[in-house]
Amino acid sequence: MLSRVAANLYWFSRYLRRAENLARLVNVGSQLQLDLPRSARFAWRPLIETLGAADEFDRQHPAGGKQPDEAGVIRFLLVDPENPQSLHEVVRQARELQRSVRETLPQDCWVAINDLYLYIEASTDRAGSRRYRQEFLDRVIDSCLRVSALLTANVSRDIGFQFLRLGTAIEQADMTSRIIDTAAAGLIQPRIEDDAEAFREMQWMSVLQCLAAYQMYRRHLRQRVSAELALQFLLKDRQFPRSVLFCLTRIQGILPLMPARRPVQLALNRVLGSVFDADPARVLKTGPGAFMDRLQVELDALDGALRQSYFTG
Amino acid sequence: MDWTGYRSPTWDELIGHDGQPHTAARPLVDYLASLSRGELAERQLAADVTARVMGVTFTVYTEGRNVDRTLPFDLIPRVIARAEWDRTAAGLRQRIQALNLFIGDIYGAQKIVKDKVFPEFLLKDSVNFRPQCVGIRPPLDIWAHICGSDLVRDGDGTLYALEDNLRIPSGVSYMIENRMVSKRVFPELFETSAILPVDDYPAQLYDTLAALSPRPGDTPVIALLTPGIYNSAYFEHCYLAQSMGVELVEGGDLFVGDDDVCYMRTVYGPRRIDVIYRRVDDMFIDPEVFRPESLLGVPGLIRSWRAGNVALANAPGAGVADDKVVFAYVPKMIKYYLGEEAILPNVPSYLCHDDKERAYVLDHIEELVVKPANESGGYGMLIGPRASKTEHAQFRELIKANPRNYVAQPTLSLSTAPILGDHGPEPRHLDLRPFVLSRKDIYVTTGGLTRVAMKKDSLVVNSSQGGGAKDTWVVDTEEAS
Secondary structure, eight states, rough: BBBBHHHHHHHHHHHHHHHHHHHHHHHOOOOOHHHTTTTTOOHHHHHHHHHOHHHHHHHHOOOOSSOHHHHHHHHHHHTTTTTSSEEEEHHHHHHHHHHHHHSSSSSHHHHHHHHHHHHHHHTTTTTTHHHHHHHHHHHHHHHHHHHHHHHHHHHHHHHHHHHHHHHHHHHHHHHHHHHHHHHOOEEEEEEGGGGHHHHHHHHHHHHHHHHOHHHHHHHHHOOOOOHHHHHHHHHHOOSSSEEEEEEEHHHHHHHHSSOOOHHHHHHHHHHHHHHHOHHHHHHHHHHHHHHHHHHHHHHHHHHHIIIIIIIIO | OOOOTTOOOOOOOOOOSSSBBOGGGGHHHHHHHHSSSSHHHHHHHHHHHHHTHHHHTEEETTTTEEEEEEEEEEEEEEEEEHHHHHHHHHHHHHHHHHHHHHHHHHTTTHHHHTTTOOOOOHTTTTTTGGGGTTTTTOOGSSOEEEEEEEEOTTTTTTEEEEEOOOOOOOHHHHHHHHHHHHHHHHHHHHSSSSBOOOOHHHHHHHHHHHHTTTTTSSSSEEEEOOOTTTTHHHHHHHHHHHHTOOEOOOOOEEEOOTTSOEEEEEEEEOOOOOEEEEOGGGSSSOOOSSSSTTTSSOOOOOHHTTTSSSSSSOOOOOGGGGGGGHHHTHHHHHHIOOOOOOOBBOOOOTTSSSSEEEEEHSSSSGEEEEETTTTTTHHHHHGGGGGGGHHHHHHHHHHHHHHHEEEEEEEEEEEEEEETTTTTEEEEEEEEEOOOEEESSSSESSOOEEEEEOOOOOOOOOEEEEEEEEEEEEEEEHHHH
């Protein structure tokens, strides 16, 4: 397998998974907003920061200038081609990558991604409006899952497939940690400081919903949502496929199927160790921000090790 | 489909001047006659859908954007009788054999120049002559492993060679896909007629490439080098790589080590490459030797090739014979190298570097087709009878300024075949591009790619300029009767 093709497969599945999570995140944000009482409002800023789009956002909306309304923020996150992290751009990247590995992936996959891209292009004007947003986001999430399903159902389990799996796993671990980070930063800004505690639970519930984890959480923990248990579930659950630990364990299962490279194994061990050792209660106390930052740095290091070992040849 | 009233202004590939189909085309014509307009439209739709689903596209670069287009496909095949095809194939074999001897001679002893059969000055200012290749002897002494020759038929029914594409001829994937489409659309005809298959090409190409490996005995590692996804023929590159089971690589995937061996970068580490089917032009293939700014090539590739560590198909420099002026000398080459008369006639050419011929061209420009020696894709040419007075004058000046760069040919009355028009069959001009593979023996495709001008009266069949394609059937009439 060519290094370039392996890298493109890996990034293709990363972008695909990123697009899906992004749509989920925006979806939960808009849902949550509908539920909030007048005494609180939804804070989009942490979400923009989570997605690494703060620089572009500030460039477009310098502090002191006119700040966009909700529809403006949503458009920025979903369809703004200037924002390199927007859904539009993420899907475009996936599509470009798929073009360059067209000979390796099933034809249906190309058709599905192309469809999704054209749909997003055609929806630029109305994605901001509340009425269509739900429909739009649902369609995006469905399309992404459809491509994943096509890959799982129809691609031979050769080494290329392992790079697809690697990309999905590392992207989900990364997105989950970012989404936890967002929740910790506070998605809800109460007008009265004392109300903060009351909204805390609601926030974590939204985060669980965002990662399609709420139902599984209830089923497996049989308790109401608390910050500590939600964090425990999203970070360390061994069975929920979007938890950080689950994704990292998956990577551990993939590595033996690939040419052995020590730096990759070391980088994985480091981040796995951090997650194992993490005590949700303590992480919450000291503020999850710092811990999640560390996790992301370690995931980056793993990505770097993969690049060094497989993608540069 | 109603054939009454179908008349071609010239020779037609299916229907004779008397309105009766040629023998080889009769089953097809009769069959089409039995279909209603609705049934035909339905099949054309099925053909279009099949082509789109199979992803048959080429890329057009317009207004700063790349657009994937499907090549227009006309349902009605072009039919050639086997006996005629066998003769034509023999002519193609003879041509390519002489051309390979010519290229080898030009980069070697230059006997043909010393014997004054081919003028030296033509070589000196040929843009496709690569001095860097002088003295090199590629495996089997073959330079042009893959050749796509364009054939046209004149109003009297004679098939002529129009040009030989020895650099990076494209279109063979359409030939194969067109057949897949027409098999789906006309399965009945394939059951009852002896239509010779074309799908052997990828296997033949693989054998051609494998024969070049510098490590005979071991399974060769073969790659197809593409300029990348924005190239107009990227679809074909993918298609051929996939159907041969070889790697599809870009310049950045390859490097040449200090040992002058060419490697590709894989997830397992560097892996040696033996043969490269390059679909990147000579000038971009190695920035160390040719255009230094090229990002499409591989630094050191020519070094590795010269050392015999990697084989390149086609060999750099093969394009020296892919020149419309050199083309005019092919019958002389056949005589010189093989001692034979050309089986396949050349379209007569007037060479503008010759004073007498130039004078004729300047006088008769309104009747002639004038072509620059080294353009492809139908660009930069003048079709005398269709051009304005201003254009005539402009080309007269161009010719006077650079006579060696221009060739003129009589305007042939290009043959037609029916396409499925809105109101029944309509005649459209076409040509034929067979593909010829050279190794120890020479392989010629059965038929080739038929390119057809979809616009009424148009003579330009190039896909970049609104041309389409048809399936080409070589039909064994002996067997069928």
